Amino acid sequence: MSLVELGLYFALLSLVSVGGLPSVMPEMQRYVVDVKGWLTPSDFIQAFAVGQAAPGPNVLIASLIGWKVAGLPGAFVALGSICFPAAVIAWWVAELWDRFKDSPWRKAIQRAIAPIVVGMILSGGVVLATPGSPDWRLWLIAGLAAAGMLATKLNPLWFLGAGAALGALLL
Amino acid sequence: MGFFWIGARSFGGVMPWAYRTMVEERRWLTHADFTETIGLCQFLPGPNIGNASIVLGKRWFGLAGSIVAFLGLMALPFVWVLGLFMVYSDLSSNATLKAVVTGVGAAGAGLFVGTAVKLGRPLAKKPAALVLIAACFVLVAVARVSLLMVVPIGLGVALFAARRGWL
Numbered sequence: 001m002s003l004v005e006l007g008l009y010f011a012l013l014s015l016v017s018v019g020g021l022p023s024v025m026p027e028m029q030r031y032v033v034d035v036k037g038w039l040t041p042s043d044f045i046q047a048f049a050v051g052q053a054a055p056g057p058n059v060l061i062a063s064l065i066g067w068k069v070a071g072l073p074g075a076f077v078a079l080g081s082i083c084f085p086a087a088v089i090a091w092w093v094a095e096l097w098d099r100f101k102d103s104p105w106r107k108a109i110q111r112a113i114a115p116i117v118v119g120m121i122l123s124g125g126v127v128l129a130t131p132g133s134p135d136w137r138l139w140l141i142a143g144l145a146a147a148g149m150l151a152t153k154l155n156p157l158w159f160l161g162a163g164a165a166l167g168a169l170l171l
Numbered sequence: 172m173g174f175f176w177i178g179a180r181s182f183g184g185v186m187p188w189a190y191r192t193m194v195e196e197r198r199w200l201t202h203a204d205f206t207e208t209i210g211l212c213q214f215l216p217g218p219n220i221g222n223a224s225i226v227l228g229k230r231w232f233g234l235a236g237s238i239v240a241f242l243g244l245m246a247l248p249f250v251w252v253l254g255l256f257m258v259y260s261d262l263s264s265n266a267t268l269k270a271v272v273t274g275v276g277a278a279g280a281g282l283f284v285g286t287a288v289k290l291g292r293p294l295a296k297k298p299a300a301l302v303l304i305a306a307c308f309v310l311v312a313v314a315r316v317s318l319l320m321v322v323p324i325g326l327g328v329a330l331f332a333a334r335r336g337w338l
Contacts, residue, residue, distance in 0.1 A: 016323070018214065018326075020217070025283070026311050026315075030317065031317075045276035049275040050256050050259055051252060055251060057218050058218070060245075064253070064256050075249075079245070085216075086217020087237075090225040094230070097211050111329075112329035112333040116326055119305070120311060120321075121290070122287035122288075125281065127312050128280035129281065138277040139277075142278065144278075145282055149281070163279070167272070167273050168274065
């Protein structure tokens with residue numbers, strides 16, 4: 001039963017995932033942890049960590065969440081349902097988009113989406129760094145990673161590595 | 172096949188590898204083409220690089236191309252990430268390992284914040300954009316309102332603002 005619910009919900013999320021998976025992370029957390037209680041907040045941040053550290057598109061985090069909820073079928077269903085509706089839209093829109101290259105609507109849409117995406121990704125970062133009750137150590141690690149990313153051009157893997165070291169020391 | 176290799180070696184983010192493979196090594200695309208395609212895929216819902224595989228696969232080989240490109244992109248990373256997670260699940264009773272992984276998660280969360288700041292910088296001079304960002308943040312992160320509500324309403328308001336020239 002949870003498999004069907006998971007699939008349907010992720011398919012809906014797929015439709016609102018403008019800006020990619022980071023945008024829907026806060027909503028996944030809300031649904032899977034707060035609403036359904038399938039995962040604990042700590043399970044969720046760990047699945048997220050493994051998905052970030054592993055190679056590949058970050059959308060695979062969805063498959064780890066599916067795995068935690070319903071095993072291997074959950075992994076397939078979660079990944080398929082988060083990708084499929086969006087893929088169908090991409091398939092249809094690709095040509096339309098070219099045709100409306102000079103339309104004022106196209107420019108308006110581009111400008112409208114930007115602040116929404118920024119707001120959602122920012123929320124995702126804060127929600128992920130606050131599993132359960134606020135913890136200054138997680139905020140410190142997150143803050144350092146954010147500052148490092150903005151101040152340098154290092155590969156993000158360095159910051160994940162630093163997070164691992166700080167995690168071992170502090171947590 | 173190219174997408175299979177992109178997926179296979181995409182440690183630390185797929186986009187740089189996608190660029191290197193498709194533009195620099197195989198010359199399937201020009202730089203401008205790549206930028207245009209990625210630009211489009213960032214505005215569509217769904218994983219950016221996943222959408223790019225659909226769009227480019229369609230352009231070159233039609234429906235079959237889209238399916239092959241998408242599956243090629245996902246196949247190996249899917250196996251790897253599940254494998255890694257299985258190993259981790261076996262060991263997760265180890266407190267140190269759990270701390271390490273949680274630390275990685277917190278750093279990953281920080282990278283989200285950094286990304287948001289980077290994307291938000293060009294918007295900083297537009298008050299309407301800042302209001303929208305703040306409203307999104309309060310609704311999603313603080314009030315925990317569902318995105319299924321926030322995104323359609325937010326996009327509607329933003330589109331109205333954009334047509335008025337506020338964004």
